Amino acid sequence: MLDDIDRRILRHYQHDAAQPVADLAEAAGVTPATCARRLDRMKGAGIIRANRAVIDWRALGYEVEVSLRVTLEKSEPRAFDEFLAAAREVPEVVEIQTFLGRVDLRLSVIARDMTHYQELYRTAILALPHIADIEGLMHVARIKTDEILPV
Known part of the structure; x- marks a missing residue:
């Protein structure tokens, strides 16, 4: 299902989903293209369901x-x-x-x-x-x- 690269991306993504893909890729240790492709795949698979505003x-x-x-x-x-x-x-x-x-x-x-x-x-x-x-x-x-x- 998820490999180590996916998990690294998710670990950083869930802390700040609004960060630019380039920053996320750098934090996860992958290229921006790889990061974008994997994010799209995880969104398509329903692993990442949404990015949303959390209002107090x-x-x-x-x-x-x-x-x-x-x-x-x-x-x-x-x-x-x-x-x-x-x-x-x-x-x-x-x-x-x-x-x-x-x-x-x-x-x-x-x-x-x-x-x-x-x-x-x-x-x-x-x-x-x-x-x-x-x-x-x-x-x-x-x-x-x-x-x-x-x-």
Whole structure:
């Protein structure tokens, strides 16, 4: 799948995907043409999925993050799909994860403050279809968030 050259390129690329190919090639110890060709191949293979901006939502005034564990009422065959479609429409829901087990989903919700969160909870979250049970966990601190892989 990946050889040592690919891994060297990825190690440097994941730290700064915006760096020029020539700089990346030098750091990885390959020619710019080789680096560009291998990046294109890894993008085509889906190994590199995207380059994106990471925005600090706290810098934009969102001070509250709540993790909601949701169990769905599953008597309706389309409950899962209908819930997901509706949850995707709530702009303050920044992440949706699904699980196997007692909890079906986890929503990560951001709000400007507790008043804003309470309003979101009452008007947008509780209005989501097919909720059987919901538990909120107030986010206190993010100890580690790392998308850099040991390649």
